Amino acid sequence: MMLNKALEYSTAYLLLGGNLGDREGNLEKAIELLDQKTGRVISVSSLYETAAWGKTDQPAFLNQAVALQTNLSALEVLEHALNIEQELGRIRKDKWGERLIDIDLILFGNEVINIPDKLQVPHPHMQNRKFVMEPLAEIAPDVVHPVLGETILTISKNMVDPLEVKKLAKL
Template sequence: MIDVFLLLGTNLGDRHLFLQEAIRLITQQIAPVVKSSSVYETQSWGKTDEPDYLNQVIVLQTILPPAEVLTRILNIEQQMGRKRMVKWGARTIDIDILFYGNEVINNPNLIIPHPQLQNRRFTLEPLAEIAPYLIHPVLNKNILALKSSLKDSLIVKKL
């Protein structure tokens, strides 16, 4: 079994309900959630005129290969009404693979670890809550060290 860390984000509609529904579908279609962070409210990143997000990091344990996890995640996003119209645009749900064990994957359709996670407070806050000493396999730093060197000043607050 491989630990897979996912970041969930939503900034449209009933955000709490969308997080719960994403977790239900992930459990049903990929693997049960073994650990989850608190929910955090975050200012919009990248496209700052969007509504605030709710973000949460969850951990699964699976034997599915990374490409299959990605395929299932994309299907869940589509099931939940995700429309990819504008980069960093508002969305009912966004599910990112942060880590797949300690694997490093650099394919056109899949990059793991997530290439921006070390730059985003909305990712590192919930990740540090549940896996502070997890080592980033490319940067060779733990999550707390990445968080402490963060330059992102967006407001991220635990709900």
């Protein structure tokens, strides 16, 4: 007799962003599609507006953090995110360039994953970017960064990033 193995769920934390078209509408659609195709959305941060980072001669970004309960692997979550970006019209041209939607996998449970040129979790630059840490700290303040060993809130409060991040409203 075989026993059914219970599905194991992980919490994935993603950062959504965009600076073209209906920025807020694109984030809403991305969240809907993540909930339908990738796992159950369990938490969504407020909207945050941020000047462009990396390539600064472009419109400001709207960013939002999302927590997702999923039975998929981190790589599968990434593949779903890339497919959703494409479905919403994302065209990859310039690194750090303008985009309708961007979905980055920031944390996946307490896993540390390094698949060169494909996936790094935790996101390798998250702790240096206020536009990632502020929305993430809103929905996951007590989550511990699996490499740095500090909570998201502590990292967020102690970081040095001159880029202004303005909290707007919750969707």
